[in-house]
Amino acid sequence: MLKIGNVRVPLCDGVSRRSFLEAGAASTLGLSLPLLNRLQAAGAVDESKAKIKNCITIFLVGSPGHLDTWDMKPDAPENIRGKFKPIKTNVPGIQICEHFPRMAKMMDKVALIRSLHHKTGASHENGQRWMMSGHDYSEANKQPYMGSVLSRVFGPKGALPSSIILPVKIGNTGTSTPHGQESAFLGSGHEPFFLGGDPALSTFKVANLEPPAGQTEFRVDARRRLLKDIDDVQRRVESGSTLERDTAYARAFNLLTNPETKQAFDLNKEPDKLRDRYGRNTLGQSCLMARRLVERGSRFVTINHFDTVFGISCWDMHADGGSLNNTYADYEHLLMPQFDMAFTALMEDLEQRGLLKDTVVAVLSEFGRTPGINGRGGRDHYPSAWTNFLAGGNIRGGQVIGSTDKLGAAPHDNPIEPPRIVASIYHAMGIDLETTMMPGPGGRPVRFIDADPIRELS
Numbered sequence: 341m342l343k344i345g346n347v348r349v350p351l352c353d354g355v356s357r358r359s360f361l362e363a364g365a366a367s368t369l370g371l372s373l374p375l376l377n378r379l380q381a382a383g384a385v386d387e388s389k390a391k392i393k394n395c396i397t398i399f400l401v402g403s404p405g406h407l408d409t410w411d412m413k414p415d416a417p418e419n420i421r422g423k424f425k426p427i428k429t430n431v432p433g434i435q436i437c438e439h440f441p442r443m444a445k446m447m448d449k450v451a452l453i454r455s456l457h458h459k460t461g462a463s464h465e466n467g468q469r470w471m472m473s474g475h476d477y478s479e480a481n482k483q484p485y486m487g488s489v490l491s492r493v494f495g496p497k498g499a500l501p502s503s504i505i506l507p508v509k510i511g512n513t514g515t516s517t518p519h520g521q522e523s524a525f526l527g528s529g530h531e532p533f534f535l536g537g538d539p540a541l542s543t544f545k546v547a548n549l550e551p552p553a554g555q556t557e558f559r560v561d562a563r564r565r566l567l568k569d570i571d572d573v574q575r576r577v578e579s580g581s582t583l584e585r586d587t588a589y590a591r592a593f594n595l596l597t598n599p600e601t602k603q604a605f606d607l608n609k610e611p612d613k614l615r616d617r618y619g620r621n622t623l624g625q626s627c628l629m630a631r632r633l634v635e636r637g638s639r640f641v642t643i644n645h646f647d648t649v650f651g652i653s654c655w656d657m658h659a660d661g662g663s664l665n666n667t668y669a670d671y672e673h674l675l676m677p678q679f680d681m682a683f684t685a686l687m688e689d690l691e692q693r694g695l696l697k698d699t700v701v702a703v704l705s706e707f708g709r710t711p712g713i714n715g716r717g718g719r720d721h722y723p724s725a726w727t728n729f730l731a732g733g734n735i736r737g738g739q740v741i742g743s744t745d746k747l748g749a750a751p752h753d754n755p756i757e758p759p760r761i762v763a764s765i766y767h768a769m770g771i772d773l774e775t776t777m778m779p780g781p782g783g784r785p786v787r788f789i790d791a792d793p794i795r796e797l798s
Contacts, residue, residue, distance in 0.1 A: 390770030391734035391798065394634040394641075394699040395486075398627070398683065401510060401646040402656030403467065403726070405709030405719045407748045408671060409437050410727040411454045419713050420747050423668050431738040439676035442684040448738040449687060450731045451797055455742025455751035458707070458758055462721035464513035464649065464656075465520075467706025467758075471728075472520030472642075474762030474789045481781060486762055487640035488523040488530040489788065492778065493771060498637030499598045501533040506626040509534045511647045521642065525781045532642070539607055539625040546605045604636045605629065614689070619681040627686040634699055639769075645679075657709065659718025667718060687731060700733035700768060702761070711747045725750050728761065734768050734798040741796050759791035767793040 405422070407413055412426040412435060426435035429447035436444055443450070460466050460476050469475065475483035484492075487503030496502045510519040523531040537544050607615065607625060610632075618624035623645050630641040649656040650663045653674050658664040683703065690696040708726025709719035725744045731737055742754035766788055767773055773788055780786035 391768045392698055392700045392732075393769070394639055394695070395490075395702060395733075395765055395769070396627075396630045396634060396686070396699060397486075397640075397642045397702045397704055398623075399468075399471070399642055399644050400655050400679075400703065400705040401468075401513065401644055402464070402649045402654040402666075403705040403707050403709065403721070404655045404671070404675070405657065406454070406725065406727040406744070407709070407711060408668075408719075409440070409676075410452055410729065411725075411744055411748055412437060413746065413748050416711075416747055420711050422713065422719075424672070434738070434740060437676065439672055440680045442680045446684060446687060446731075449735075450729050450737050451735050452727055452729045452740045453742060453756055453761070453794070454727045454740055454744055455753065455755050456708075456726050456728055456758065456761075457751055457755055458723050460723075462707065462723050463515055463517075464706050464721075465515050465517045467723060468510065468513070469518065469520035470758035471704045471706065471761070473524075474759040474791065477517060482518060482522065482524040483520075484524040484526045484530070485521045485532060486765060487521075487532050487642060488526050489766070489778070490640050490769060491523075491530040491532075492526050494639060494769075496637065497639065499601045500604055500633060500636055500638045502639045503530070503532040503642075504535065504633055504638050504640075505532045505642045505644060506535045506629055507538050507622055508536060508644065508647050510644055513649050521644075535605070535626075535629075538622050539605075539629050540620060540622045544607075546602075600636070604632055607632075614685075617681070618685040618689075619678055621678055621682075623678050624682040624685070627682040628689070631686060631689050631693075631695070635693065635695060655705070657718045658720055659714070659716040661716065690732060696732045698733065700730055700735060700765065702728070702730045702765065704728050704761070708748070711749045730761075730764075730797060736796070736798055739796065741794065756794060757791070759789050760794050763789045763791040764793040764797055768798065 407416075407420065408422045408424055412424070413421050414426055415421075425438045427438045427441065427444055428435055429444040431447045434447055434452070436447070458467070458470050460470075466477065469477050469483070472485050473483040474486070485503070487505070491502035494502065505521060510521060513519070521532060523529075535546060537546060603609065607628060610628060615625065615628060618628045623643065626643045630643055633641050646652065646654045648654075653670045654666055655671075655675060656664055657666040657668070657671065659667045683701075686701060687696065690699055690701070705726065705728060707721055707723035710722045712719075714720055725748060742756055743752045744750060745752045763773060771788060773793070777785040777787055
């Protein structure tokens, strides 16, 4: 027997499309409002009990070294502990790197998870998929991004897409495998909306928010009417609505024609002083835009801090002298100050606007970096131990969950794998992970995630 919500469905002969829909789950073509209501009626999803309404993830592409940031080992040998020193925070007993002075003053709002690890390879893409979907990679069974799943379950709150990624999609980070920010079998209607530009540039414009050259408002409206006519015919031959199911069309028209949508992306509406506080750089302005988007109805916003690791200053500190030549100097003078400003500005801004209680901010990365400093003065990929953290919403801050050994080489207690962070976000947003399933490839019901939430977080 399969339990979907409070309904039991026999599985010995498989789940038919009809019985699956009658149980309150969604068809493979999209989750319409009536179906969401049926899931809620079955007790599988209860948005009224959700502890958070929004999630902003800051994904540190390239991955900072845990020993140099949030899990420092000042008593370890010199080639382990690195060049930076720890400082006290506003929570007794918790120390972080000296180059995060603003963050140190709000550690009471942050829950550090120092015992993250996975065992499926040290490529950037492996870690990206783990943290963005909660699943390992399978070419035959690609898994959807967290934002796409939440889009599927809840749908949009307004004209803006439920799931948005800033500023651009992740590009080349080493292999050609997916990065975990795709809708996969959930379909194009739940693909995240990619901003497609740098909001820190004075010339910034959101890609695809203007009709293509030659496409007048009359022609756009004509295409909308054509879609409605097709939908009317579709209704006569089978139940359901094309417009309800293919949300990709509706989203495209909303973005093109709704003036409020365009204003949501306009940072010129913000005071210069506030923009300065976030930092006049890509990360800072992306964090500011993320606040504007959740304020206006987007449920899940991810900020990619970098779209590649090659030929730029980023967290991937191999110090190889070539295209991966990031060093301690990059950390100290560029990356850490940028992050410290942007993260703390986002937290302060959300709190001042009354949004922090409903919004979790999750800072995620692919892996840690080697405990031993390499011969070039950098650190290499290390998925055996690292630190990520969550703040805001229902998160119980001022704590450290798990720990690593004296060298930061492996979890010492409470080892935590990436799917548990994803499960914690789903659970906090009101999804009953024990009873709720969603249609997977071919309509076959699958669990959201095979992991339990981290109970210490809330």
